[in-house]
Amino acid sequence: MKVLIVEDEKPAARRLHRMLEQLELPVEHTVHSVKEAVEHLSNNTPPDLIFLDIQLSDGLSFEIFDHVKVDSAIIFTTAYDEYALKAFKLNSIDYLLKPIDVKELEVAVNQFKASFRESGNPIHNKAQFQPIDLQQIAKLLNEPQNAYKNRFTVKVGEHIKLFATDEIQLFYSENKGTYINLPNGRNYLLDLNLEAVEARLNPKTFFRVSRQAIVHINAITDIISYTNSRLKVKINSFTTFDLVVSRERVKDFRRWIEG
Structure with a gap:
């Protein structure tokens, strides 16, 4: 039984890999983009099951189906909100909402294993995907009213916490991880x-001040002139590193704070 992970977030891919190993479903290969997925599926025996992230670094994963025939069972993984998920529910597509819960993953894996044992074939093959309008689903995922998230979920131990976007002061990256403050x-x-x-x-609410940070307009407590025509932004309770607006972003930042 062969499993392929298609996930552009390497920490998420590693986490899913570990979870699947614990469920005795070894992963044969992991790829991180539409391009890599097309190359792998074109040059290798099809896997029995694919865990497929929807939004990859170089486009929506649906584009894979435009380039290569996929006869594998597919479980989509997604961070999209409830509005977009309606498209999947209406089309009876299997999906797991990120961050992936181990119990939900176990249910999906057990269903796949049961089906595989009974028929020796994947749960969903290409024939079952044909009546599904993947272009329509992709369009729904890109609808303007779904452009902005109202909340973000994070996994803390065995719990999943929900945070309203407006209560988040800052998004930042450090040591290959992305955090909310x-x-x-x-x-x-x-x-x-x-x-x-x-x-x-x-x-209108958030601005990316640098490659490392995105700040909420209401969280800014002070803006200070900094070296080389840059600006330093102060946010209460955040001391991990200096929030410096890079020189090439200063003009857009000034326009942003003026509304």
């Missing part, structure tokens, strides 16, 4: 990279 000073690890976060935030 709250007014109480607490930081939580997200299962997304900063680019993916930025794409889902309202640009």
